Amino acid sequence: MTRIDDLPVRDELRGKSPYGAPQLDVPVRLNTNENPYPLPEPLVERIAERVREAARDLNRYPDRDAVQLRTELAAYLTKTGRHPLGIENVWAANGSNEVIQQLLQTFGGPGRTAVGFEPSYSMHALIARGTGTGWISGPRGEDFTIDLAAAERAIAEHRPDVVFVTTPNNPTGNAVPPETVLALYEAAQAAKPSMVIVDEAYIEFSHGDSLLPLLEGRPHLVISRTMSKAFGAAGLRLGYLAADPAVVDAVQLVRLPYHLSAITQATALAALEHTDTLLKYVEQLKAERDRLVTELRAIGYDVIESDANFVQFGRFPDSHEAWRRILDRGVLVRDNGVPGWLRVSAGTPEENDAFLDAVREVKKELE
Ligand code: PMP
Numbered sequence: 001m002t003r004i005d006d007l008p009v010r011d012e013l014r015g016k017s018p019y020g021a022p023q024l025d026v027p028v029r030l031n032t033n034e035n036p037y038p039l040p041e042p043l044v045e046r047i048a049e050r051v052r053e054a055a056r057d058l059n060r061y062p063d064r065d066a067v068q069l070r071t072e073l074a075a076y077l078t079k080t081g082r083h084p085l086g087i088e089n090v091w092a093a094n095g096s097n098e099v100i101q102q103l104l105q106t107f108g109g110p111g112r113t114a115v116g117f118e119p120s121y122s123m124h125a126l127i128a129r130g131t132g133t134g135w136i137s138g139p140r141g142e143d144f145t146i147d148l149a150a151a152e153r154a155i156a157e158h159r160p161d162v163v164f165v166t167t168p169n170n171p172t173g174n175a176v177p178p179e180t181v182l183a184l185y186e187a188a189q190a191a192k193p194s195m196v197i198v199d200e201a202y203i204e205f206s207h208g209d210s211l212l213p214l215l216e217g218r219p220h221l222v223i224s225r226t227m228s229k230a231f232g233a234a235g236l237r238l239g240y241l242a243a244d245p246a247v248v249d250a251v252q253l254v255r256l257p258y259h260l261s262a263i264t265q266a267t268a269l270a271a272l273e274h275t276d277t278l279l280k281y282v283e284q285l286k287a288e289r290d291r292l293v294t295e296l297r298a299i300g301y302d303v304i305e306s307d308a309n310f311v312q313f314g315r316f317p318d319s320h321e322a323w324r325r326i327l328d329r330g331v332l333v334r335d336n337g338v339p340g341w342l343r344v345s346a347g348t349p350e351e352n353d354a355f356l357d358a359v360r361e362v363k364k365e366l367e
Contacts, residue, residue, distance in 0.1 A: 012129055019126055024332055028347065028354045031334040033170065033202070033310050035232030036347040037281050040274070047270040054266035062262035066092050069265045072272045073240050077225075080204075081212035081242075088245040089215070092260060092268075096201055096226040096239030101127050103222060103241070105254040107162050107195045108133030114162035115154060117146050119338045121170045121199060136160055144172040144304055144312075148180055155187045163188045166199040168206055171336040171343040173306030175206050182214065185221060195247075197222045202308035204230030204282050205289065212242060219244035229309060230282050231271050238268045285309050289346040295356050299363055304341075313359075314341035322362055329358035 005014055021032050039047075063069075070090045077085045093099045104127055108114050113134035116124045120140075128135040138154045141147040146165075155163065165184060167176035181198060188194045200223055203210045215221055222243040228234040241247070271278065292311045296303045304312045316322040319342050323335040326342075331354055334343040344355055 010132075012132075016129070019123060021334060022332070024327075026327065026330050026332045028331040028351045030310075030345040030347050030351060030355055031332045031343075032234075033229060033308070033345045034234050035229060035281060035285065035309070036345075036351060037232055037284075039232060039271075040277055043270060043274040043277070046273060047267050050266040050270045051263055054262045058262060061258045062260060062265060064258050066260050066265055069260070069268055069272075070240075072269060074242075076272060076275060077210075077212060077242055081210045083213040083215065085212070085215075085242055088248060089242050090240055091243075091248045091251055092238060092240040093255070094237040094239070094259065094264065095228065096199070096224045096241075097123055097127065098237075098259070099224050099239040099241050100124065100197065100199070101131065102251045102254050103195070103197055103224075104128060104131040104133050104162065106250050112161040113158060114164060115158060115160040116164035116166070117151060119144070119169075119171060119336065120164065120166045121201075122336070124164045124166075124199070133162070140172075144169070144174055146176055146180055146184075148183055151184060152187045155184070155191050159191045159194075160188070161192065161194050163194055163196045164199060165196065166201075167211070168202045168307035170202065170308065171310070171334065171338060171341075172304050172312045173308045173310055173343075174304055175208055175307035178208075178211055178214065181211055185214075185218060189220065193220055195220050195222060197224060199224045201226045202229055202310075204279065205286055205309045206307035208307065215242060215244065219246060222247055227268060227271060231275075231278050232281060233268075233271050236264065236267050236271065238264060238271075285346045288349060288352055292344065292346060292352055292356075296359070299356070299360055301359070301363070310343050310345040312338070312341050312343045316340055316342070316366070322366065325362045325365065326355075326358050329354075329361065331355045331358045 070087045074085045074087050074090045110132040114128045115136040115138045117138040117140050125135045136158050139150045185196045188196050224241045227238040293303050296313045301313045
């Protein structure tokens with residue numbers, strides 16, 4: 001049998017495994033920070049209508065520049081982000097993973113480096129590897145906040161081409177204060193200058209506001225967003241960015257022509273028409289997230305303050321063993337490889353109750 005390593009794959013891919021959260025068939029799946037609520041029926045109808053219309057034109061390539069979709073995304077950001085943005089500030093792709101890939105293809109690549117403050121979203125490092133960008137693991141403090149002095153030192157020492165800041169951070173859930181992001185931006189400009197990518201995949205769940213207003217006068221700042229979480233549309237694969245128009249022009253140099261299918265554009269437009277309804281689910285999920293924090297603490301777990309739709313809790317002498325025991329009770333959470341900690345996504349009230357029952361039992365067993 002031919003194995004990957006028998007093929008002439010690039011050296012940096014040898015012996016590596018692909019990204020993948022387990023997709024197990026268990027009653028309660030709280031492991032990938034999805035929105036637990038299916039799309040409301042009127043939206044399903046609207047998607048069907050829009051897709052039917054788009055289907056008639058599938059003999060043609062889709063709008064390469066996704067003009068209507070980017071206009072609507074800019075309107076959504078303007079309405080919710082306290083900062084006016086137009087189509088020229090917005091770019092969209094198949095999930096924010098693809099947005100990040102396009103950014104690293106544009107601003108990273110062979111001979112260049114990117115830094116992220118870990119533990120954070122593991123795909124940043126993996127996309128760096130896939131694009132031939134060197135990866136530097138920057139530090140976080142014991143409490144998982146970014147230690148600004150240490151981060152500034154890392155930026156000054158390595159002079160990275162790209163700096164990633166994930167806020168709210170995944171898997172830890174905590175948000176990064178705007179002053180810290182600003183200081184990191186300044187440090188990155190002094191060192192290189194480099195691009196700063198703020199990954200706001202979970203910002204709609206935050207107690208605080210989006211950093212969109214910081215875009216003003218900062219052409220090296222990019223804010224990356226997604227419809228996978230707050231819009232409850234992980235299956236749609238629609239991510240987007242907001243930045244200076246020059247950044248939007250620059251990513252066109254690497255994007256594949258017609259990368260966003262007509263079906264994707266039609267579906268995303270339908271979902272945006274139902275923004276208000278979808279954001280009501282966000283309010284419910286925020287309340288459930290806060291309940292998880294309170295109840296986990298009442299059970300006796302340590303919990304990191306969360307601004308996302310998930311919560312990191314611990315501490316376990318052996319987090320993988322705890323993960324398995326929770327799974328034995330029909331609840332799938334995530335072991336992100338952060339020693340001593342696990343992560344649970346906020347589900348429906350019933351799912352969260354099942355999870356809390358499971359971790360209550362596991363806590364007793366492990367004592
Ligand atoms: N950024 C962060 C911080 C994430 O956690 C995720 C998804 N888990 C993504 C980006 C990617 O999301 P998508 O590609 O679905 O937009």
